[in-house]
Every structure is written in C-alpha cells, then in structure tokens.
Amino acid sequence: MDTVFGIPGTHNLAIYQELDLAGIRCVTPRHEQGAGYAADGYARVTGRPGVIVTTTGPAAVNAAAALGQAYSDSSPLLLISPGVPTDHPRQGRGYLHESKDQSGAIDALCAWSHRVSSVREIPAGVARAFGQFAEGRPRPVHVEIPADLLDREGEAKLAPPYRLMPRTPDPEALDEAARLLRTARRPGLVLGGGAQRPGAREQSVGRLAMRIAECVGARVVTTVNGKGVVPESHPLALGATLHLAGVRRWLASCDVVLAVGTELGPADLWEDDYVLSGTLIRVDVDPGQMYGDHVADVAVVSDAGLAMEGLHGRIEQAGAVPRPRQEPWRGHIPEMDELTARWAGHIAALRRALPQDTILVGDNSMMVYHGALVALPMDPPGRFLFPTGYGTLGFALPAGIGAKIGMPDRPVVVLAGDGALQFSVQELATAVELRLSLPIVVSANGGFGEIRDEMKNRGMTPVAVDLHAPDFVALAVAYGARGRAVGSPDDLHEALTEALGASVPTVIVINE
Incomplete structure (x- = not known):
C-alpha cells in the first residue's frame, strides 16, 4: 500500500501522523464519497486494493455510497475509520460525530465491517481485509477503530494476510x-x-x-x-x-x-x-x-x-471444430443505430482521438450507456470503468482521478452528463491540485435526461428533472482547469487531442 484517499478529521489524526511517517501518499478529495470513488478507480486499474481513510460519523457514512458501488462491481476497497470510544454507552451521550451504530450501517453495504476491541486486534482486522482481497471475490470492507485506541500504546503483533492460493478448477x-x-x-x-x-x-x-x-x-x-x-x-x-x-x-x-x-x-x-x-x-x-x-x-x-x-x-x-464463417457484427444489430444516433458523430470523434491504451471512465449518463458503451469499440489494453448494478451518479470524475493516480502514464478520459457531474464536480479542485492531465467530456442536456424520457414514456409531464446548470467552462477556469465548449465532432476531436497533452484537467462541454 503506497496511497490512501481520505480527509483528515479530529478523530483520525493519529492515523494521518503514522501515514506521514511511513511515507504513504495521502490524496485529499473534497468529499469522502469522492475519496471512495477515487479509491475504486485506483483499484480497478492497478489490481491493488484502494484504501480510504475517513474520520467518524458523517465522514464514514459519506463514503458508504462508494462502498455500495464497489460491492456491486467487486472492487477491493478498504475503508478505515475511527468509531466511538470503547466505553461509549449504547444510548449515546452527545459525542462528536456520534453514530448509533456506524459499523452496522456500513456493514449493510459492504462485505463486512469489523469493529476492533483492542490495540492488538488492529493488525488482525487489517490482515483479514487484505486476506479477503487475495482470496476469492474481491469486495469492499470496513475496519472501525475506536477513537480511544488510536492514541493508546500496547503490544500488537503484525498479522500477515492469508497466503494467495488461486482456486484450482475441478x-x-x-x-x-x-x-x-x-x-x-x-x-x-x-x-x-x-x-x-x-x-x-x-x-x-x-x-x-x-x-x-x-x-x-x-x-x-x-x-x-x-x-x-x-x-x-x-x-x-x-x-x-x-x-x-x-x-x-x-x-x-x-x-x-x-x-x-x-x-x-x-x-x-x-x-x-x-x-x-x-x-x-x-x-x-x-x-x-x-x-x-x-x-x-x-x-x-x-x-x-x-x-x-x-x-x-x-x-x-x-482440434478445431469445422464451423461456418462468421461475419463481423457491427452494423447488423438494428437497435444500435437507434440508441446511439444522438451521439454517433461525437462518439466517432472520441474514437479517432483516443490512443488504444486509453482508460475511459464513464458515469451513469446517457452518452455513456447509450453511446460510448456500444459505439466506441475498445481493444486491449484499453479499459472501460463504469458503475454498474448499484448505479451511482458522480462516479466518473473522482474515479478518473484515482485511475490516473494508479496509471499516471496512461491516458485517462472522463465521460459524464451534466446531471451526474454535479454530484462530484468539486473534485475538479483535487484534479487541479494534483496537476492531472485529465480530459472531462460533459454532455449537457439540462438535467436528468434519462429520467425525463422515462417520465414522458409513462405519459407524465416531466417534473423535477430540468435543472439549472452552471457555465461549466467558466467553472473549470475558476477551479484552475481549462474549459472549452464544442459543437461539431471535429471540434470535439480537436479539443480532446489538446486536452490529452495539457498539464491540467480540461472540461469539454457538448451542448446536446
């Protein structure tokens, strides 16, 4: 482990003190949910567990949505957080960031949550986490350390994780x-x-x-x-x-x-x-x-x-089995043109601009699951990161940051709708601070386009889906990033090519 994602707080300062002494890189997103998504992106591209450090209560719960997504997508994440002290009464007493049952709440969204009860149990809890990542299906876990134990001295024997033994097929x-x-x-x-x-x-x-x-x-x-x-x-x-x-x-x-x-x-x-x-x-x-x-x-x-x-x-x-020759599939699936027509030109521009080894990070946005998913073919070693199953919004930007940290020499490109981006747009500050070359392509349709269409299909008048959006180009500049609005696919190709060579993030806005 050489990198952690998280935000310092009153109850986790002892952890951060040791991280600094150990020379571990501490990445500070602007929200704990962003820390979780960044750790997820890092884990998906490196194969190493993504580690999140939060403080107690709201901070740990802020990361819970990211754990739910990682559970759905089988990503190995470790959340480490303090908890209320060991002598804390069940009924509570107004302790700062007090939760009725923080470990139980997080346990409901990940593989397991382990609240340690002594200093000597801390290494075992962490070893259990890394053992799970090495054996079987990787999924997120949580180790909660009561706040009073973090500054307590005691004997603790380091425990190795389970030995990696890939399951042999029958x-x-x-x-x-x-x-x-x-x-x-x-x-x-x-x-x-x-x-x-x-x-x-x-x-x-x-x-x-x-x-x-x-x-x-x-x-x-x-x-x-x-x-x-x-x-x-x-x-x-x-x-x-x-x-x-x-x-x-x-x-x-x-x-x-x-x-x-x-x-x-x-x-x-x-x-x-x-x-x-x-x-x-x-x-x-x-x-x-x-x-x-x-x-x-x-x-x-x-x-x-x-x-x-x-x-x-x-x-x-x-030996090979004689089979009739199979024709290439593209162009022979009727639904493809219908689903991707709205973005066909811009997706083609993306395809022309992106190097083969690009890591593409998509949000739960129409341009991604109706467009790039089908119409942007990808060959290895290219990667496509997407929040399936749990289906969170706000994944792409922080996950793209984590992917770029994990693979700094690979091009990483973020795709998101304007609705999804605003769930985590503050992480632009993180990307700028880290001086990441990170193109962020935003498809702007004035709100939640998929839900708007579903309402219309139900015979409803669209309600609560038409949203005011900021001037994303101006917002990018305000954060210290680059920004550009594009119209034609050629404009997008040019903007993306420039963004891939920039030394800071670039927000590229497509107004549908």
Whole structure:
C-alpha cells in the first residue's frame, strides 16, 4: 500500500501522523464519497486494493455510497475509520460525530465491517481485509477503530494476510465443459468483470476466450464491466452489448453458453426475467454465483485465468471444430443505430482521438450507456470503468482521478452528463491540485435526461428533472482547469487531442 484517499478529521489524526511517517501518499478529495470513488478507480486499474481513510460519523457514512458501488462491481476497497470510544454507552451521550451504530450501517453495504476491541486486534482486522482481497471475490470492507485506541500504546503483533492460493478448477468440470463447447451447434461466450482483473493474468483470459471462440465457432459478448477484456475489432466479438434485445435473443438461442466472471444480472441484461434456454457453464471464483438467477449446469469454481487455461488446453488438444464463417457484427444489430444516433458523430470523434491504451471512465449518463458503451469499440489494453448494478451518479470524475493516480502514464478520459457531474464536480479542485492531465467530456442536456424520457414514456409531464446548470467552462477556469465548449465532432476531436497533452484537467462541454 503506497496511497490512501481520505480527509483528515479530529478523530483520525493519529492515523494521518503514522501515514506521514511511513511515507504513504495521502490524496485529499473534497468529499469522502469522492475519496471512495477515487479509491475504486485506483483499484480497478492497478489490481491493488484502494484504501480510504475517513474520520467518524458523517465522514464514514459519506463514503458508504462508494462502498455500495464497489460491492456491486467487486472492487477491493478498504475503508478505515475511527468509531466511538470503547466505553461509549449504547444510548449515546452527545459525542462528536456520534453514530448509533456506524459499523452496522456500513456493514449493510459492504462485505463486512469489523469493529476492533483492542490495540492488538488492529493488525488482525487489517490482515483479514487484505486476506479477503487475495482470496476469492474481491469486495469492499470496513475496519472501525475506536477513537480511544488510536492514541493508546500496547503490544500488537503484525498479522500477515492469508497466503494467495488461486482456486484450482475441478478437472472433471473442465472435461465436461470442453466436451459441451466442442459439440455445441450454437455456442456463445459471455465475459464479465471477473475476467478483467489487472495483474499477471490480465488480458490472458480475453486471449484464451477468443482462442476458444475461434476453435468452436462461438461469438463473444461482454458485460459492461467486461468491456475491453477482448478486442472488439475481432469478427467474433459482439462488444459490450449484452443489454441489446437482439444480442439477448442471440444468447437465448445458444445451445451452450460459457459465462466467465459475471452475475448475468438484470443490471447487465436490462431485463428482470431473462431466461437462457441452453446449457450453462459458469466460471467464477464465487461459489454463490453458481446458484443465482441462472443456475449453472456445469460449475467451475475457480480463478478465471486457471479455468480458461485448462479449458483452452483441452479444446485445442482435441482440434478445431469445422464451423461456418462468421461475419463481423457491427452494423447488423438494428437497435444500435437507434440508441446511439444522438451521439454517433461525437462518439466517432472520441474514437479517432483516443490512443488504444486509453482508460475511459464513464458515469451513469446517457452518452455513456447509450453511446460510448456500444459505439466506441475498445481493444486491449484499453479499459472501460463504469458503475454498474448499484448505479451511482458522480462516479466518473473522482474515479478518473484515482485511475490516473494508479496509471499516471496512461491516458485517462472522463465521460459524464451534466446531471451526474454535479454530484462530484468539486473534485475538479483535487484534479487541479494534483496537476492531472485529465480530459472531462460533459454532455449537457439540462438535467436528468434519462429520467425525463422515462417520465414522458409513462405519459407524465416531466417534473423535477430540468435543472439549472452552471457555465461549466467558466467553472473549470475558476477551479484552475481549462474549459472549452464544442459543437461539431471535429471540434470535439480537436479539443480532446489538446486536452490529452495539457498539464491540467480540461472540461469539454457538448451542448446536446
């Protein structure tokens, strides 16, 4: 651990004193929710846990939305916060930042919350957190240290985290999965965020998936969190289009489906009651995924890299299966033009301007999930970070800051609507302070455009969705950033190219 995200406060000064002595970098966002999203962005691109330090009460709760998002997207975050003292009465006594049950509140949104009871228990609580990150499904956790323990002296033995032991796949399950894929008439592959983890096996899962697809004649689709794990320029790749009705119909028609590192949840499919008709092979490090909405016919509980290596070896050894030639998919899905027409020109400009290794960080905004998700193809080593499932707003800017801190030599670009950006626009100050080269592309439609459209579709008169927005260009300049409004796609291309070379953040506004 070399970086933490958080804000100093009265009760956590002892922590900050030790962080400074240890030479750990302390990044100070302007809001604890921003600290959580920044830690999430950092974790997603580096593969290392993102660490958040807050003070008690409102500060810890401010970070809770980010923990909920990280839980949904399986990001390894550690929140460390003080809590009320060990002798604090349950009924309360008016203590500063007092919460009735801070640990219990945060426990409801993450994998677990551990309130330590002694100095010697502190190392064990932290080791438990890092052990969880190393083993199984990574999810956020919280360690609460009573405020009186932080300045107390005592004996504490450092506890190492659990030894990293990637779960080895069952050979018989791999044999059956390989047989089913080789004999399938209409096989399909679905790759999720669990296939996208950075580290030694990054991209290898995607490469192995494409080799398997070529051997058995299968198309490959990804979830949003899986976007970028396989080259979307490949003729067999359908991109991150699992939410499109045409792709869902194709997947339902497959007689064998291999799903790797994905919940196949309603937030991925944009459909609550979706049914697969074929045989389902699931590869996941979380055994609980085998019994979700889509029960596995063949369950491979394993690290995705190890499972795909074993599966590919078996299929390759048996030889390729003769299959008809598959045509490239782009332009053949009717919904694509309808969903992306509003942003097609500007998304094309983005595609021309962005280097292949760009990390694109999107907010829950229409330009992202109706536009860039489908119409901006991405090949490795490009990455696409997005808040799925929990579906928070305000994610993109602070997560982009965290991603840029984690990967300073990679281009990072933020995409957000004007409504989403205003949830965390104050983090412009953080990006300026850190002198980050960070283009921030804002699609401005005067409020919450998606909700406005949903109201109209219900026959409602839009209410409470048309919002006053600031002059984002002037606001950017006031923060010390650069700002520019663009009209045409060519203007956007030019502005983005300049922003990628700037020494401070640049806010680029597209008025829809």
